[in-house]
Amino acid sequence: MNEESNDIPDWENSNIFSIGKEPAHSTLIPFESIDEPLGKWEDSLYFKSLNGNWKFNWVKNPSERPEEFYKEDFKADNWEEIDIPSNWQMRGYGIPIYTNVNTHIVLTLKIFQVLIIITIP
Numbered sequence: 601m602n603e604e605s606n607d608i609p610d611w612e613n614s615n616i617f618s619i620g621k622e623p624a625h626s627t628l629i630p631f632e633s634i635d636e637p638l639g640k641w642e643d644s645l646y647f648k649s650l651n652g653n654w655k656f657n658w659v660k661n662p663s664e665r666p667e668e669f670y671k672e673d674f675k676a677d678n679w680e681e682i683d684i685p686s687n688w689q690m691r692g693y694g695i696p697i698y699t700n701v702n703t704h705i706v707l708t709l710k711i712f713q714v715l716i717i718i719t720i721p
Contacts, residue, residue, distance in 0.1 A: 611662055656682035658693040 610616050630646045631637050655676040689696040
């Protein structure tokens with residue numbers, strides 16, 4: 601809980617909307633050569649699409665969430681899968697609610713490897 605919010609849980613506090621959020625930025629994708637950017641982003645060795653099937657866990661109450669899902673050894677084998685991009689309410693989880701106060705906790709998990717290439721001059 602946030603001390604400045606009168607002990608309201610963060611997920612119920614409409615004044616909190618950016619915990620752990622990266623700052624906004626333009627999409628920059630590096631390429632190996634000066635000619636490569638003339639093609640598609642997907643052609644870059646450094647491009648990774650996040651589209652696809654993700655492990656998905658929906659709970660009605662925050663207290664029902666798996667508390668250690670962020671740990672590397674967490675097993676999500678029994679989680680459902682959902683296609684990304686999509687809308688979880690339109691996939692049968694919960695009901696569409698358009699409000700900034702009454703929310704549910706949704707966890708998604710996608711494991712992938714990142715190739716890092718270091719060039720030493």
